[in-house]
Amino acid sequence: MGKFVLLLLLALAGIYAYEHHFGEKTPPPRLAPEGTVFNLARTNAADDGVFVGIPAGSELKLIGRSEGNYNVEYRGVRFALPDTMVTRDLDAAEQIRAEAVRAAAQDPAAE
DSSP: OHHHHHHHHHHHHHHHHHHHHHSOOOOOOOBOOTTEEEESSOEEEEETTEEEEEOTTOEEEEEEEETTEEEEEETTEEEEEEGGGEEOBHHHHHHHHHHHHHHHHHOGGGO
């Protein structure tokens, strides 16, 4: 019985060591500082008669949150975006900006 327990412990230790050493590790996302978010898609906004087109991946100042929305500001224009349309993930924002630039280069009329 003692040998069985010892072999079991050694097997479990080996499995743990293998997974710890070779297991896939996902790095944590790089996040923007508190108070900063990025839009996931091109957005149009208006505030007091000022209309502005906001490219995808633009940095937005977070003003507050309410009812599933982020209240944000971009170049002095304040507006709300749904939670699903913003991110704090810096890598995602960089990728979104790069995709928008590629799309604009392929179809300049789309901008």
